[in-house]
Amino acid sequence: MNIISDSPLKRDGQLPAQHFTAVIAAPFGAMGIRTEAGLVYELVYLPPSFHEKDATDALAERAVKQIGRYLEQPDFRFDLPLAPLGTVFQHKVWKTIAAIPRGEVLTYGQVAKLIGSAPRAVGQACGANWFPLVIPCHRVTAAGGIGGFSHHDEADGFHLRVKRWLLEHEGVAGL
Secondary structure: OOOOOOOOOOOOOOOOHHHOOEEEEEOOEEEEEEEEOOEEEEEEEEOOOOOOEOOOOHHHHHHHHHHHHHHHOOOOOOOOOEOOOOOHHHHHHHHHHHOOOOOOOEEHHHHHHHHOOOHHHHHHHHHOOOOOOOOOHHHEEEOOEOOOEOOEOOOOOHHHHHHHHHHHHOOOOOO
16 A cells, blocks of 8 residues: 555554545455545555545546446546656656556566566565556566565455456456
8 A cells, every 4th residue: 555654544554534535445445546736646455444435526536437437347548637756767667567458467577677677676666656557556467476566465465355356357367
């Protein structure tokens, strides 16, 4: 999960619902959306314990609709104004990831080779992605399997279940 350093965390490490301008239910749990000043600042995979929250602004409503469309049709293309977050290197990785077609995956090593970097650095940039789904970091896997996701790698953990669901939703089997 992406968390801004000044986010109001509860003791259990979970973001409170008021952190988000909208929360949409998803087959794997929920998606938190945070907008500010006409930009999307964060999309977060949330466990099922989060309840839906109506959008508090027009951009959050637009994001809710677009995420809903993606959850119905994996070929949907997002069109949201994203906040200029991340480093130059992260943007290089994210641009490469955004070019991976639905139904396909690249390994961390393949992405690293494309941009002249190292697989571990690519994995770190994937985990730092503020805009999952829009920048489909779930399409990057380890050479020997699914790899980690959002800086998590517990085999039966929430985040890897989300990654598996997303890949299956997009037609990638066997990971």
